[in-house]
Amino acid sequence: MVVIGAFAVPAVIVVKLPFVPDGIKALACIGAMAGCLVYAIKNFCILMELDILFATLHCYNTARACFTLPRSFSAQSVRRRISRFGRPCIPTALVPQPQILRYKSSAPMTIYSSGIEKLMAVYSVELLDQEQYRLIVSSAKANARALKGAKKHRFLDRAQRSAPLHQVIVIAIFADRVEEQLRAGLSDIVGKGGGDGSETAALPCVVDLERRSCTFDSMRLPYVGFGYPVKNRGIRLIRRYLFGGRFPYAASPQTLPPIVGLEPEQTLWRFWRELRDEPDSNNRKTIKRFKKMQHGDMTVEDGYLYLKWQDHGIGVPVKLHTDARTVEVGAIDQWLYPKANKIAKSTVESIKDMIDERFAAEGCAVTYTIDT
Numbered sequence: 566m567v568v569i570g571a572f573a574v575p576a577v578i579v580v581k582l583p584f585v586p587d588g589i590k591a592l593a594c595i596g597a598m599a600g601c602l603v604y605a606i607k608n609f610c611i612l613m614e615l616d617i618l619f620a621t622l623h624c625y626n627t628a629r630a631c632f633t634l635p636r637s638f639s640a641q642s643v644r645r646r647i648s649r650f651g652r653p654c655i656p657t658a659l660v661p662q663p664q665i666l667r668y669k670s671s672a673p674m675t676i677y678s679s680g681i682e683k684l685m686a687v688y689s690v691e692l693l694d695q696e697q698y699r700l701i702v703s704s705a706k707a708n709a710r711a712l713k714g715a716k717k718h719r720f721l722d723r724a725q726r727s728a729p730l731h732q733v734i735v736i737a738i739f740a741d742r743v744e745e746q747l748r749a750g751l752s753d754i755v756g757k758g759g760g761d762g763s764e765t766a767a768l769p770c771v772v773d774l775e776r777r778s779c780t781f782d783s784m785r786l787p788y789v790g791f792g793y794p795v796k797n798r799g800i801r802l803i804r805r806y807l808f809g810g811r812f813p814y815a816a817s818p819q820t821l822p823p824i825v826g827l828e829p830e831q832t833l834w835r836f837w838r839e840l841r842d843e844p845d846s847n848n849r850k851t852i853k854r855f856k857k858m859q860h861g862d863m864t865v866e867d868g869y870l871y872l873k874w875q876d877h878g879i880g881v882p883v884k885l886h887t888d889a890r891t892v893e894v895g896a897i898d899q900w901l902y903p904k905a906n907k908i909a910k911s912t913v914e915s916i917k918d919m920i921d922e923r924f925a926a927e928g929c930a931v932t933y934t935i936d937t
Contacts, residue, residue, distance in 0.1 A: 573597060576594050580594065617787055620787035623787075624784060624785040624786065628783040628820070629812075629814070629817045629819055631751075631779070631780045632779045632783070633778055633813055634813075635809070635816075638777070640772070643807055644664075647687055648667070650802075651684075653665075653667060657711050659703070659707045659708075661701060662704065663688055663705065665685070666685075666687075666708060668682070668683075669684075671683075678731040679718075679721060679730050680716070680717075680730050681795065682712070682713065682715075682732040682733070683732075683735075684708070685735045685802065685806070686705045686708060688701050688739070689738075690739070690741070691740075692744065693742070693743045693744060693771065694747055695747050698747060705734055705767065706767055709732060714730060730764075733765070733798050734766075734799070735770060736767065737770050739774060740772065748776075751771060755771060755780055759782060762795070768796070781803060782796075784821060785797045785800055852903075855873055855902040855903075861873065868884070869883060870894060871901075877900045877902060877903070879899075879900060883895065885929075891931070894932070894933050897933070
């Protein structure tokens with residue numbers, strides 16, 4: 566939005582000026598659109614990284630370690646609302662059985678899924694301890710496995726039919742009281758073993774009626790325009806059926822630990838400059854490295870093998886397997902220095918011979934992941 570506004574605001578100002586001819590206004594609009602398009606194409610990678618950063622920060626800022634239940638919360642009302650979701654299903658014989666088990670399956674709108682299944686299982690206990698919690702989660706996951714693929718959708722194209730089936734299950738646990746030992750680490754426990762969050766997710770949601778709090782993994786996955794994560798769908802179900810459509814952020818100040826690698830005091834413009842200048846810095850480092858090297862010089866650093874060949878240089882990923890005495894080298898097909906060009910096949914074979922000879926002296930055999 567910042568990038569679009571930088572080009573749109575001047576164009577709008579020109580259009581609003583009454584003394585500017587219509588032809589100039591049209592040129593201003595066309596120029597702003599063309600400039601915005603060229604800028605977006607030129608800085609596409611940086612803009613995508615910014616998009617992912619902002620999406621991650623948004624998910625972090627809307628997550629809490631624990632939500633305070635609203636004053637109007639009623640366990641009976643929540644159960645009634647959940648009872649109207651999807652269709653009822655018969656639980657498996659595994660104990661404990663859910664009091665309510667509802668299932669809903671939707672046809673996919675994209676090629677990333679062959680179906681989107683949402684399940685809600687409701688349990689009630691007087692005292693919730695670690696063992697009881699484990700049994701409830703195991704019971705809910707067993708019911709989810711039994712219902713997976715219960716409804717088949719017709720008229721799917723070939724890509725959708727071959728895509729994985731997405732499934733999320735919300736495990737609502739109403740506890741009159743929670744054991745103190747479990748309560749102390751509950752925010753960490755509910756986030757374990759819930760699936761990858763993209764295609765499968767299990768969201769235990771512990772409602773502590775004594776403390777009037779609700780604990781679940783509320784950290785959504787960033788959505789950047791591909792398959793919508795099922796974990797986010799589960800969080801939307803919790804918000805709708807347990808909180809009436811709105812999370813009480815103001816009454817729930819307990820935020821999650823800081824995200825590693827993101828500095829809260831870092832400004833947008835500082836981040837933009839670092840992101841923009843990083844490729845230039847890496848390029849200068851590469852040029853400096855190969856200018857110092859002589860023909861035949863070879864070094865392994867930070868998981869990459871650098872080799873100078875006459876006036877050119879390559880940089881390929883490398884993995885050292887010390888126990889097996891083997892070295893796995895990536896594709897050798899493009900020069901890294903002075904610019905990206907395809908390497909002749911005869912030169913590739915000579916470079917491979919040099920690499921083989923170098924590692925053979927150390928008692929290691931070399932394998933190439935991709936032969937050219």
